[in-house]
Each structure stands twice: as C-alpha cells, then as structure tokens.
Amino acid sequence: MTEASDTADHLASESELPQLPPDNHNHTQFSWDAENGSMEASCARAVEVGLPSIAFTEHIDLTPWFSPHDPEEAFGGFAVHCHDGVLHAPELDVEGYFDEIERCRSLFPDLRILTGLELGEPHWWPEKAAELLAAGPFERVLGSLHSIKVDGHLRLIDEWFRTDRIQGDDEAIGVQTYLSEAISLIEEADDWEVFAHIDYLTRQIERVGRRHDPSQFEEEYRETLSALARSGRILEINTRRKLNPLILTWWADVGGTAVSFGSDAHEGARVAFGFRDAMALAEAAGFRRQTDPLDFWRRT
Numbered sequence: 001m002t003e004a005s006d007t008a009d010h011l012a013s014e015s016e017l018p019q020l021p022p023d024n025h026n027h028t029q030f031s032w033d034a035e036n037g038s039m040e041a042s043c044a045r046a047v048e049v050g051l052p053s054i055a056f057t058e059h060i061d062l063t064p065w066f067s068p069h070d071p072e073e074a075f076g077g078f079a080v081h082c083h084d085g086v087l088h089a090p091e092l093d094v095e096g097y098f099d100e101i102e103r104c105r106s107l108f109p110d111l112r113i114l115t116g117l118e119l120g121e122p123h124w125w126p127e128k129a130a131e132l133l134a135a136g137p138f139e140r141v142l143g144s145l146h147s148i149k150v151d152g153h154l155r156l157i158d159e160w161f162r163t164d165r166i167q168g169d170d171e172a173i174g175v176q177t178y179l180s181e182a183i184s185l186i187e188e189a190d191d192w193e194v195f196a197h198i199d200y201l202t203r204q205i206e207r208v209g210r211r212h213d214p215s216q217f218e219e220e221y222r223e224t225l226s227a228l229a230r231s232g233r234i235l236e237i238n239t240r241r242k243l244n245p246l247i248l249t250w251w252a253d254v255g256g257t258a259v260s261f262g263s264d265a266h267e268g269a270r271v272a273f274g275f276r277d278a279m280a281l282a283e284a285a286g287f288r289r290q291t292d293p294l295d296f297w298r299r300t
Contacts, residue, residue, distance in 0.1 A: 021279065022053040022294055023272050024140050025118070025196060025236060025262025030097045031059040032090040033078065034266040039100050041268025043108045049272045052293040053112035055140035057262075058097060060117050060132060061089035062125040063146070066153040069163045075156075087156070092117075094135045112294060116140035118196060121147055123188035133191055142236070142262075143192035145182055145200065148174060161204035175201060175212070179220040186227045194260045195228055197238035198247060206241065214244050222250050229255040234296055237282060239274030240264045248285035258296040259287050 023046065028039040039056060046054040064086045067074035071082040081087050098115070105113050115138050122129035122143060133141070147154050150164075157178070160166060166174060178201045186195065197203075198221075205212040214221055225247070228235060235251050237243050237259050248259070259282050265271045282288075287297040 019289070019293065020049060020051050020272055020275055021261045021289060021297060022055065022112075022114075023051055023263050023265070023275075024055045024114075024116075024194060024260045025057050025142060025238065025264050026054055026271060027058060027118075027264070027266045028056055028100075030056075030093060030100070031266065032061070032081070033059060035077075036267040038268050039104050040107065042265065042271050043104045043111055043113065043268075045268045045271040047108055047111055051111070051272055053114055054271065055114035055116040056097075056101065057116035057118040057140055057142050058092055059089065059120065060092060060129070061120040061146060062128050063121050063154050064088050065147065065156040065159065067155065067159050067163065068153075069159075074159045074163055092132070094132075098136055114139040116142070118142040118144050119189075119192055120144050121185065122191060123185045126189065126191075129189070129191055140194070141192040142194045142196040143185055143189060143233075144196040145178065145185055148177055148181065148201075157201055157204055158207075161208055166204075166208070167210070171205065171210075172216075175217055176220055179217070179224045182224045183227045186224075186231050186233070190231075192233075194234040194236050194262075196236045196262065197240070197264065198224070198235065199238065199241065199243060202244075203241055214246050218246075218250070221247060222254060225251050225256060226254040229257070232257075234258045234260045236260045236262050237278045238262050238264050239278050242274065242277055243281060245281055245284065248281055248287075252285050252287075252299060256299070258298045260296050 027034040028037040066086050071079035075087050117138050119129055148157050202212045261278055263273045282297050286299050288300050289297055
C-alpha cells in the first residue's frame with residue numbers, strides 16, 4: 001500500500017490552487033506501511049498548499065493476510081510481520097498517535113487537524129473495530145477494503161495480483177468479488193462515514209500493466225454505489241490515481257449526495273496531490289464546495 005514518487009513540478013502545482021477542499025485521508029509514521037510518514041511534515045505541506053483541514057486516518061488492518069508464496073516475494077520489506085505465511089499488521093500506537101496530534105496542533109494552530117482511522121474490513125472484525133474506536137475521539141473514520149477471499153483464504157489484494165499473476169477471467173471475478181464484498185462492508189458495519197478508494201483493486205490491475213474499464217462492470221458498480229447512497233454515507237475521490245469519471249456519474253445517478261477528497265498520502269510531500277483534477281471531476285458530476293470550507297462537497 002505504499003506509493004511511488006512523482007515529479008516535483010506536479011507537487012508544486014497544487015500550491016497554485018485557491019480554496020482547496022480538506023484532505024480527509026492521510027497516513028503518517030503511525031500507519032504500519034508508511035515508512036516515510038511524518039505527521040509534522042504532512043501538516044507543513046497542508047499549510048503550504050492552503051488546506052482548510054487535514055485528517056490523519058491511520059491504517060487499521062485487522063485482517064490476517066495469507067500468502068502461499070515466499071514471504072519476501074509476497075510482502076517485501078513487510079515480511080518481518082509475517083508468521084507461518086500470514087502477515088499480521090502491527091497495531092496502532094493509540095497513545096503515541098494522540099500525543100503527536102496534540103503536538104502538531106500546537107505547532108500549526110491555524111490548521112484544523114482531525115483525528116481519524118482507516119478501518120480495513122470492519123464488517124469482518126466488528127468487536128475489534130468497536131474496541132479501537134472506543135479508545136479515543138476519532139473524527140474522520142473511513143471504511144476500506146484491502147482484502148479479498150481466494151480459495152478460502154484472506155489475501156491482500158496487492159499481493160494476490162502480483163504473486164498469482166492474475167489476469168483474464170480471474171481478474172473479472174476479482175472485480176466482481178471486490179464490489180460484492182464492498183456491499184457487505186456497507187451494509188454490515190456502521191462505524192465509519194466515508195468509503196475509501198472504491199478503485200483500490202483498479203490500482204493493482206494497472207500495476208501489472210493492464211487497463212480497467214469500469215463500463216464492463218457497470219451493473220456491479222451501480223449496485224455498490226446504490227448501497228452506499230442508501231446508507232447515507234460519502235464516496236471518496238482518492239487521488240492516488242485519477243478516478244474514472246464514470247464512477248462519479250453513476251454515484252450521482254444513484255442518489256449519492258456528497259464526495260470527500262483524499263490524497264491517501266503516506267508521506268508529507270503527497271498531501272493534497274492530484275486535487276486539481278479531482279475538483280474538476282467532482283464539479284463535472286455536479287458536486288460543489290459548501291459555505292463551510294471544512295464540509296464535504298455536495299450535490300446541489
């Protein structure tokens with residue numbers, strides 16, 4: 001779940017944007033996979049580009065990920081967390097996290113800094129998710145799906161695509177399974193507000209050199225988006241990759257009322273990355289900034 005570096009010119013271009021929306025999806029040194037994360041650096045970047053607020057939604061990956069492959073091949077540098085072919089993501093240092101939140105709030109008094117979590121598959125682990133949420137006041141909670149069930153095993157999607165060399169029919173089944181599981185996440189867990197990166201699986205398709213055409217799965221996308229709209233929750237425009245505009249069109253069609261912007265940054269330089277394109281996509285689909293700059297963008 002780490003990110004590739006991008007050009008300094010593109011990063012610098014974000015500073016030209018007036019009245020950026022909040023960046024509601026960021027990771028720091030408190031996320032187990034953010035090796036270059038820094039809450040202070042992320043806050044500095046947020047101030048530099050003029051964000052009204054930033055939310056630190058650290059990874060809570062409760063799912064133990066199995067791989068039939070060598071741990072180094074499957075999980076790379078994170079294999080240190082692997083035992084008997086299963087990776088258990090480290091737990092969040094809750095006390096350290098809140099201490100750093102307060103330190104950064106004192107360093108950047110003009111920046112609204114929100115606490116948060118990114119809950120991975122909370123519908124599979126409701127008791128653990130509830131216990132963690134009770135540990136502190138988390139203001140921005142995302143629901144996400146990083147996993148898929150393959151032959152009775154829980155697999156990290158990144159690892160499954162890369163090591164099993166997924167393609168063809170398996171890829172189509174993967175997309176359908178992912179979107180179906182997303183409906184379960186939406187309907188069975190009510191402790192989150194924003195659905196993160198609906199195109200998470202698309203990243204893996206592109207990483208292995210292929211292109212994903214969502215129009216081939218319009219029915220499945222619409223079913224998932226309809227479930228999200230019925231729940232009254234928010235769709236994230238995740239800027240790690242450019243969201244296909246069809247998905248936002250379908251989100252509006254099925255009654256989706258709001259979108260959230262998230263860079264999914266794992267290092268300070270990536271905060272608000274890609275927001276120029278994301279804002280244009282949102283506006284084209286009928287979503288608008290609100291009077292309160294901290295609010296989600298909503299359909300009018």
